[in-house]
Amino acid sequence: MIEKFTEKLAILLQGNIPEEIDTAKITGEGELNLANMLNQLITFMQEIHDFIIPLSKGELAEIKMSRKNFFGSPFKELHSRLIHLTWQANQVANGDFSQRVDFMGDFSEAINNMVVSLDKNEKILKEKIDELEKALSHIDKLEGFLPICANCKKIRLEETDPKDQVNWVQIESYISEKTEAQFTHSICPECMKKLYPDY
């Protein structure tokens, strides 16, 4: 009998799951207890094997282990953490950047840094989009035909009476009004010659 028990344990130690011991023919109380305990161990190892293989593939939904399998407790804990991480990843994907992973060492730090970066990058992106939208709204204001005096280059304000002089404004003030651009005055070389020929 000892040989049979040893054989079963050897199979377990090699990482395989042996057949359970047939207890029907065991008569001694001590041997029967030992056989039952060994069978329990074989069952636990089988459960762990059946649990850890799908877990390693990320198949989290349907795997279970019996409550009394205390060998498997760390794997059950890992399973629970992975389910929680899956939920957290979905939360982050939906824009909840308040999620943080606690007490998982280097993994926590890496994931938390990633979430902080995602949050920061999204804020930067939103700011850029706002800036671009603002710029686009200014471009809209300057689209279309601008009525301009062929001689003095004044611009007529939109939808105003062309015969009324107050509706004609300097091009500088018109553009300053419509955009965030400001003018600083100078004189080009051609005009300089015309205005100050001796200079």
Next chain:
Amino acid sequence: MFKEERDNYKFVWDDLGDLEKGRPNLGLTVPVLAYRLLQYTFRDVMITELGVNKTNDIIIKAGRLAGSQFCENMLNRELDFNEFVSQLQRVLREQAIGILRIEKADPENMRFTLTVAEDLDCSGLPPTDEVTCQYDEGFIAGIMEAYTGKPFHAKEIDCWASGERLCRFDVRLQEDTE
């Protein structure tokens, strides 16, 4: 407060006293063993005096009252659900009560599966093949009630004492259990 007969709860947060004033040298925290010693001896005596069912009923009700007061006094109830959960996780961690994690959440139907690791009530207990965190059941239900304004039910489905390495709770509206 404790020597008058009455039918209604009277506990308010201020009944906890001014801890900073009262414990200038020993500080605000005590070892987990002091908490467990208190709860387990209470439960042991109550079971012999009142029976298991009545004892568990009282423990759950006490937890519910504590959870409700905890939420009203330690948490911002104005936050949306995601922010509220993040806040609850942080406060439970800071108060060394446990590490709360969400496994499943259906906020629309108010149904959740939560886990609490390193739970104050049970982590490290010898295996007894039973769930023991009835106080937590009430505490979680009380928090959710105070947050949502609706009666909640929390049921422990796995516990350290039942062979897990954490506690798992099924949390849902009371009306969904009836």
